[in-house]
Amino acid sequence: MNNPDAQNRIDFLKDQSIQHNAGIPTTLWTWEEYYGWLSLGGLEQSPSFIKKYPKGSDGETVFKDYLNRGELSLNKEF
Numbered sequence: 001m002n003n004p005d006a007q008n009r010i011d012f013l014k015d016q017s018i019q020h021n022a023g024i025p026t027t028l029w030t031w032e033e034y035y036g037w038l039s040l041g042g043l044e045q046s047p048s049f050i051k052k053y054p055k056g057s058d059g060e061t062v063f064k065d066y067l068n069r070g071e072l073s074l075n076k077e078f
Contacts, residue, residue: 019065
């Protein structure tokens with residue numbers, strides 16, 4: 001990667017954990033998990049997504065938290 005700031009943001013994510021709501025265990029950041037959750041983006045209104053991750057469920061919370069952390073971290077200004 002030719003952009004040192006972007007590489008710093010990527011390296012920073014590797015050592016991060018994601019804090020969720022009370023009762024949901026902390027999730028350690030992994031790119032595999034992020035890409036998995038990212039691939040579900042846009043499907044939130046589909047019947048199969050709603051069935052697997054109902055509104056207010058732990059799964060929906062982890063989905064949103066993972067995407068938010070990735071977006072905030074990768075768009076962060078250094």
